[in-house]
Amino acid sequence: MSPRAAWRLEALGFEHVYDYVGGKADWLASGRPRAGRAAGEMYAGDLVDPDPPTCALADRVSDLGAAVPASRYGFTLVISDRRVLLGRVRRSALAAASEEARAEDVMEPGPSTVRYDTPATELIERLAQKELRTAIVTTPTGRLVGVFDRAAAARRLA
Amino acid sequence: MPAAIDIDRLEHLLAAGAQLVEVLPEAEYAEAHLPGAVNIPLKTLDPRTTSSLDRGIPVAVYCHDGL
Numbered sequence: 209m210s211p212r213a214a215w216r217l218e219a220l221g222f223e224h225v226y227d228y229v230g231g232k233a234d235w236l237a238s239g240r241p242r243a244g245r246a247a248g249e250m251y252a253g254d255l256v257d258p259d260p261p262t263c264a265l266a267d268r269v270s271d272l273g274a275a276v277p278a279s280r281y282g283f284t285l286v287i288s289d290r291r292v293l294l295g296r297v298r299r300s301a302l303a304a305a306s307e308e309a310r311a312e313d314v315m316e317p318g319p320s321t322v323r324y325d326t327p328a329t330e331l332i333e334r335l336a337q338k339e340l341r342t343a344i345v346t347t348p349t350g351r352l353v354g355v356f357d358r359a360a361a362a363r364r365l366a
Numbered sequence: 367m368p369a370a371i372d373i374d375r376l377e378h379l380l381a382a383g384a385q386l387v388e389v390l391p392e393a394e395y396a397e398a399h400l401p402g403a404v405n406i407p408l409k410t411l412d413p414r415t416t417s418s419l420d421r422g423i424p425v426a427v428y429c430h431d432g433l
Contacts, residue, residue, distance in 0.1 A: 209408050209429035213389040214368035216411045217425060224424035225368040228376045232388070233431040235400055238373060246398040 230348070236325040237348045252331045253324030255361040256345050256354025262287045265294060265312040269305045276302055281342055281355055286315045292350045295319065321346040324353055332362055376426055384424040400428070 214227040228234075236242060239253045261284040263272055276284050276299050286295040295315030305314045321344045322331060335343060335358040345353040371379070380386060386403040388395050395405035406415050408429075419425060 209389055210427045211368070211370075213387070213408050213411060213427045213429070216408075217387075217416065217427065218368055220411070220413060220416055221421050222416075222419070222425050223422060226371045226376070226379060226384070226424060226426040227368050228373070228426050228428040229370045229431075230373055231428045231431045232390070232398065232400065234373055235428075236398065240373075241401050242398050243401045243403075244396055244398040 233325075234348050237323040239324040239347065239353060250328040250365060251324055252322055252326040252328050252343065252356050252361075253345050253353050255328050255364055256356050257360070258354040260285060260352075260355040262352070263297070263311050264289070265310065265315075267311045268307070269302055269309040269311070269314060270307040272297060272302060272311060281357075284311075285319075285344065285352060285355075286311050287352055291352050293319070293321065293344065293346050293352045296344070319344055322356070323348070328356075328361055328365060331356060332358055332365075371426065376428075379424055379426055382424075384426050385419055387419070387425060387427045388429070389427055390429050394430070403428075 210227050210231060214225045218225045261279040263284050263286055265286055272284060276297060282299045283296050285293060286297060287293055295317045296319040297311055297315045301314040324345055331343060341358055343356040345356055347353060386400060388399050388403045388405050389408040391407050392405055
């Protein structure tokens with residue numbers, strides 16, 4: 209729709225016309241400010257823990273040993289230097305790994321994620337139905353927003 | 367020729383004073399829109415409805431996902 213609108217505006221005499229092709233879906237999923245009736249609705253991204261345990265692909269398992277058990281989520285997230293989510297290392301994966309192994313060797317690649325603008329109440333219900341405690345929230349470009357903790361989110365919405 | 371832009375370029379244009387138009391129907395605009403956007407649905411784009419916009423200032427349009 210917006211490409212047609214852009215061409216129409218140009219035909220109407222506008223000199224510099226730009227088409228933001230990602231549109232509202234991209235904007236809302238990025239977690240940027242929003243206006244309108246839905247502005248007061250809590251999104252998943254609004255309720256995340258923005259600073260969950262993270263590590264890099266090359267980090268040694270021996271170094272993760274302390275961080276992962278201490279994590280209340282039972283995992284650490286593997287991210288790039290631009291904070292793009294690459295994988296997840298679960299506590300259970302560390303037990304069988306050698307000291308020399310790196311995060312890349314033991315991670316679960318491409319873990320499932322949800323978008324920032326998923327309604328928080330909807331996500332709480334979805335997680336409860338699947339008996340899951342957490343969800344990972346990312347932007348459309350794959351950057352880590354944080355970890356959505358079902359119980360913590362429900363408390364904040366109560 | 368209109369230029370396709372991403373979110374970073376849009377933010378740069380808005381910071382420089384560009385106008386922003388959502389071309390979705392009014393109900394969708396009322397539900398949620400980008401801060402500062404005005405609503406001119408695609409089906410209503412004409413000289414009259416765009417008369418409040420400045421033709422000499424950059425204008426960015428968007429819909430739901432570009433389709």
